[in-house]
Structure formats: C-alpha cells, structure tokens
Amino acid sequence: MEILKNYPLQHLNTFGIAAAAKEFVSVTSVAELAEVLKENAGKPLFILGGGSNMLLTQDINALVIHININGIEVVWQDENTVHIKAMAGENWHGFVQYCISKGYGGIENLSLIPGNVGTTPIQNIGAYGTEIKDTMVSCEGMNIATQQLTTFTNEECEFAYRESVFKGRLKGMYVITSVTFALTRTHHKINTSYGDIAAELAKHSINVPTIKDVGAAITAIRQSKLPDPKELGNSGSFFKNPIISAEQFEKLYVKHPQMPHYILNEFEVKVPAGWLIEQCGFKGSRYGDAGVHARQALVLVNYGNATGAELLALSKKIQDTVLDTFGIAIEAEVNVV
Numbered sequence: 001m002e003i004l005k006n007y008p009l010q011h012l013n014t015f016g017i018a019a020a021a022k023e024f025v026s027v028t029s030v031a032e033l034a035e036v037l038k039e040n041a042g043k044p045l046f047i048l049g050g051g052s053n054m055l056l057t058q059d060i061n062a063l064v065i066h067i068n069i070n071g072i073e074v075v076w077q078d079e080n081t082v083h084i085k086a087m088a089g090e091n092w093h094g095f096v097q098y099c100i101s102k103g104y105g106g107i108e109n110l111s112l113i114p115g116n117v118g119t120t121p122i123q124n125i126g127a128y129g130t131e132i133k134d135t136m137v138s139c140e141g142m143n144i145a146t147q148q149l150t151t152f153t154n155e156e157c158e159f160a161y162r163e164s165v166f167k168g169r170l171k172g173m174y175v176i177t178s179v180t181f182a183l184t185r186t187h188h189k190i191n192t193s194y195g196d197i198a199a200e201l202a203k204h205s206i207n208v209p210t211i212k213d214v215g216a217a218i219t220a221i222r223q224s225k226l227p228d229p230k231e232l233g234n235s236g237s238f239f240k241n242p243i244i245s246a247e248q249f250e251k252l253y254v255k256h257p258q259m260p261h262y263i264l265n266e267f268e269v270k271v272p273a274g275w276l277i278e279q280c281g282f283k284g285s286r287y288g289d290a291g292v293h294a295r296q297a298l299v300l301v302n303y304g305n306a307t308g309a310e311l312l313a314l315s316k317k318i319q320d321t322v323l324d325t326f327g328i329a330i331e332a333e334v335n336v337v
C-alpha cells in the first residue's frame with residue numbers, strides 16, 4: 001500500500017469539492033486496514049467511505065484512509081431468512097440491487113441512497129419508512145487504537161433518527177469494516193405507506209408489488225426529486241428534519257395550517273426542514289456555484305466550483321433565516337470537515 005502525498009479528493013466526495021489530503025492510502029482488506037492503523041499510530045487520521053455525507057471546507061491535514069474493502073457473503077440462511085454480510089467498501093445501492101436480484105427483502109426502500117455500506121450504521125440511514133436499524137443484525141468495527149475487531153449488535157449501536165453510538169460515545173474510535181443484515185426470503189414485508197410510493201406503483205398499474213417493484217418505484221421517485229451526484233454535486237439531505245415540542249407545533253400550526261408534520265408522540269412533532277426552507281424562499285436559489293436544489297429544498301448543491309466554505313455560508317444563512325422565521329433551529333445532517 002502506497003501512501004500518496006497531497007492527494008486530490010474531488011472525485012471522492014459527492015459534493016465534488018476540490019480539496020486535498022495531506023496523505024492518502026486506499027485499503028482493500030481488513031488486514032491492510034490493521035497494518036495501516038498500526039504503522040501510523042499517533043498520526044492524525046481521517047476515515048473516508050463513500051464521501052457522500054460530508055462537506056469539505058478545507059484540505060485534510062491528516063492521513064486519509066479510504067475504505068475500499070469489498071465482498072458480499074451469505075453467513076446463514078433458512079427457508080425464510082438470510083443473514084447477509086457486506087464489507088464496508090461495497091457501494092450501498094449496488095448491494096441493495098444485489099439483494100433484490102436474489103429475492104432478499106427488507107432494504108428495497110433504501111434504494112439509490114448514495115454512499116457505501118460501512119457508513120450506513122453510523123448515521124442509521126433511512127428513507128421511505130425504513131431505516132438500517134430495521135434489518136441490521138450487527139456490524140463489525142476495528143478499534144483504531146488497538147486494531148481489534150469488535151462485533152456490535154443492533155442494540156449496541158444505540159440507533160435513533162440519523163444517529164448511532166458511532167456519532168456519539170464512540171465517535172472517532174472505530175472503523176466499520178462490515179455490516180450484516182437479516183433479510184426475508186419469503187413473506188416479504190412490503191412497505192408502500194410512505195408518501196408517493198403507492199402513487200408511483202399505481203402509475204404502472206401494480207397492485208401487488210414485489211420487492212423489485214418497490215425498489216424501482218423508490219428509484220424513480222428519488223430520481224425525480226434528488227439530484228444525481230454524478231451530474232450535480234450534493235450530499236443528499238443537508239439538514240435533519242427538526243423535532244419540536246407539541247406546544248411549539250400547535251402555535252405554528254395555527255399560523256401555517258398547511259405545514260406538513262409527523263406526530264412522534266404526545267410531546268414531540270417532526271417537521272420537514274425542506275418545507276421550512278422552501279417557505280423561507282430558498283428553494284432553487286443560487287449564490288455563485290452554491291445553491292439549494294429546485295426540487296428538494298433540503299438538498300444543497302454545487303453547480304461546479306463552489307467551495308466548501310461557500311456552501312457552509314449558505315447553510316448558515318438558511319439556518320438563521322429558518323430560526324428567525326419559525327423559531328426552529330435546524331441542524332446539519334452532513335459532517336462539516
């Protein structure tokens with residue numbers, strides 16, 4: 001494994017930001033990862049997966065370790081269930097498609113989410129009524145300091161909305177090397193309850209959808225709303241949907257009866273940040289090469305040569321305006337580096 005100096009990262013982050021790594025190495029096996037971690041102990045390190053959930057605002061003054069470990073393996077199965085393990089460097093959507101092609105159900109609602117398998121437990125990726133926590137059995141992580149591999153059960157990951165123990169208590173301590181899912185081989189739990197899925201299926205006159213149909217419907221919906229990072233740099237949802245108190249919600253709802261919302265429990269209501277941002281007039285706006293996507297206000301885009309600092313400034317302006325207008329603080333979902 002060669003350690004490269006001053007390595008350009010533009011093609012390794014989906015925002016397409018031009019930034020460089022002081023040092024860079026790509027590892028293709030768990031053994032190589034252990035070796036690099038051991039040999040570079042004490043150095044500042046930066047673990048890079050699919051680069052789909054970060055905004056680079058500066059060069060990375062560290063050794064960037066690119067997790068390029070591939071492989072998919074069935075570890076156990078019976079008639080109804082399969083436990084399938086994917087290595088961290090597998091492209092997430094490729095893995096979803098592989099599972100659908102084998103008739104394994106449970107992650108089809110997570111079709112077309114950018115990024116790699118290894119990052120999925122870190123922020124408990126979710127879309128269209130499904131989250132990783134619904135099917136993940138366990139994941140393996142390598143302790144950066146000791147190079148020991150530990151298995152984390154679903155419970156030990158302490159999953160919550162876009163959160164896990166790896167963003168909290170164990171932040172920066174482990175590199176996820178593989179993730180194992182329990183998927184259905186029969187009796188699939190088809191979930192078409194979210195938003196536009198039923199309408200998309202109806203368009204194709206599908207009454208009894210298969211997991212393949214659901215995957216295709218979600219792919220079509222995402223393609224219609226979300227920009228393809230290969231064509232327009234972006235990092236998916238830039239912000240999390242804020243959770244506000246029922247009391248605050250009731251006051252706002254009187255003024256904005258059209259405000260979409262999800263009642264979480266007696267005390268909390270989740271409000272779509274995309275709606276709040278659109279109401280503030282940002283949808284489709286552009287400042288130089290930094291902008292807000294025209295079809296989904298939750299997504300910031302790089303029209304070509306935006307810097308991370310410009311996108312960060314735009315995100316701050318949006319946060320300030322939403323706070324002034326609605327009294328709601330919205331938090332970034334992407335990692336600002």
Ligand code: EPU
Nearest residue numbers: 127128129236237239240241260272274275278296297298
């Ligand atoms: N909305 C607007 N304007 C917008 C965007 C949304 O009014 O510009 C409204 C929609 O009309 C709808 C509501 O907000 O009533 C929710 O919109 P949508 O279904 O598009 O979902 P979201 O809450 O904006 C979340 C996830 C997405 C995920 C979708 C579908 C977060 C932060 N984002 O977005 O995840 O694909 O639901 O499940 O939870 C991602 O994380 O990168 C991502 C794209």
